Amino acid sequence: MIRIHQLTKTFARAGRTTTVLDRLDLVVERGEIAAVVGASGAGKSTLAAAIALLERPTSGSVEVDGVDLTRADETGLRDARRRIGTVFQTDGLFSRRTAAQNVALPLEYLGVTKADKERRVAELLDRVGLGDRAAAYPHELSGGQRQRVGIARALALRPRVLLADEATSGLDPDSTTSILRLLSTLRDELDLSVLLITHEMDVVRQVADTVARLEHGRFTESGHVVDLLQDPGSRLGRDLQPPRAAAAPATGDTALELVYASATVPGDWPARLGAELGAPVSLLAATIEVVDGTTIGRATIGVPVAARSRAQESLGRLGLALASPSPGTEAAAQAAADEPATPATTLEPVA
Numbered sequence: 001m002i003r004i005h006q007l008t009k010t011f012a013r014a015g016r017t018t019t020v021l022d023r024l025d026l027v028v029e030r031g032e033i034a035a036v037v038g039a040s041g042a043g044k045s046t047l048a049a050a051i052a053l054l055e056r057p058t059s060g061s062v063e064v065d066g067v068d069l070t071r072a073d074e075t076g077l078r079d080a081r082r083r084i085g086t087v088f089q090t091d092g093l094f095s096r097r098t099a100a101q102n103v104a105l106p107l108e109y110l111g112v113t114k115a116d117k118e119r120r121v122a123e124l125l126d127r128v129g130l131g132d133r134a135a136a137y138p139h140e141l142s143g144g145q146r147q148r149v150g151i152a153r154a155l156a157l158r159p160r161v162l163l164a165d166e167a168t169s170g171l172d173p174d175s176t177t178s179i180l181r182l183l184s185t186l187r188d189e190l191d192l193s194v195l196l197i198t199h200e201m202d203v204v205r206q207v208a209d210t211v212a213r214l215e216h217g218r219f220t221e222s223g224h225v226v227d228l229l230q231d232p233g234s235r236l237g238r239d240l241q242p243p244r245a246a247a248a249p250a251t252g253d254t255a256l257e258l259v260y261a262s263a264t265v266p267g268d269w270p271a272r273l274g275a276e277l278g279a280p281v282s283l284l285a286a287t288i289e290v291v292d293g294t295t296i297g298r299a300t301i302g303v304p305v306a307a308r309s310r311a312q313e314s315l316g317r318l319g320l321a322l323a324s325p326s327p328g329t330e331a332a333a334q335a336a337a338d339e340p341a342t343p344a345t346t347l348e349p350v351a
């Protein structure tokens with residue numbers, strides 16, 4: 001388990017102190033994949049560096065299985081670092097070393113015997129699916145394969161925590177999916193705590209159990225990914241969804257943005273909603289997918305303006321809820337145009 005407690009990092013520049021990480025608290029349980037998301041400049045790299053003990057925090061602690069790594073002195077730092085395996089965006093492999101030699105590097109620092117080293121390297125490369133590429137040099141491997149070598153190297157010293165900082169940025173979608181599957185398998189097999197630092201919301205939906213949003217050095221929203229996706233009032237839940245442009249509602253219709261607020265939304269809900277309202281319901285946009293075994297969805301529908309006030313109750317019965325429309329979407333513009341006295345963002349979610 002990794003526990004970050006009141007982690008703070010300030011930088012002094014030109015006589016001014018800037019607080020980049022501001023009293024952050026985060027717990028990643030064993031066997032959990034947690035993600036930290038944030039816009040550029042939010043402090044993600046600084047957080048990764050503080051957790052990987054590459055930067056000393058100004059205050060606060062980073063504990064792995066109850067041991068505060070930030071209290072290690074210079075000599076204890078190498079031992080402390082062993083508890084956290086790190087994978088960064090740039091794979092950081094040595095170009096003149098083969099995959100096997102790269103994975104062996106941390107073991108060489110540790111001075112393990114040649115036989116033990118060879119056995120462990122073979123086992124690690126097998127684990128990441130590269131048992132047959134041990135002799136390949138980095139330039140002979142794809143980006144995804146190089147990241148796999150990086151992951152194998154990160155696991156060499158049997159860390160309890162794996163920190164992946166933008167580890168899939170720059171990879172194509174297939175390689176990203178396969179790296180995420182690998183991380184998920186490693187989490188299961190090795191009971192690791194995995195912390196993903198990323199700006200890719202797809203990555204979070206695909207693999208993370210929990211997510212926290214870092215903004216200006218503070219965590220502003222956090223929770224279980226599925227809970228956030230089902231929460232019609234959650235800004236992070238909305239941002240985790242793929243962006244989609246809705247078709248314009250027909251004349252006389254109003255656009256409503258809906259969230260699957262429960263796991264039991266019937267597949268034929270548009271027809272059922274239409275029957276309940278006694279009015280046609282047109283689907284203007286929808287994304288429906290399964291996240292962690294739960295069907296998650298967001299949709300924009302068009303209903304006659306006269307049916308709008310009746311819709312909320314029917315939606316609730318179907319396990320759906322009205323969401324705050326994303327600013328700038330056609331749905332938002334339409335909703336604002338329909339009801340100028342009631343800003344769309346104040347729509348009450350159905351309990």
Ligand SMILES: Nc1ncnc2c1ncn2[C@@H]1O[C@H](COP(=O)(O)OP(=O)(O)OP(=O)(O)O)[C@@H](O)[C@H]1O
Binds near residue numbers: 013039041043046047
């Ligand atoms: N060594 C430093 N000295 C002064 N300021 C720094 C230092 N390192 C980072 N910062 C500042 O801290 C803030 C957060 O930077 P950081 O690189 O952690 O953000 P980020 O979320 O990783 O952004 P990106 O996604 O663009 O990499 C920025 O305003 C940056 O200028």
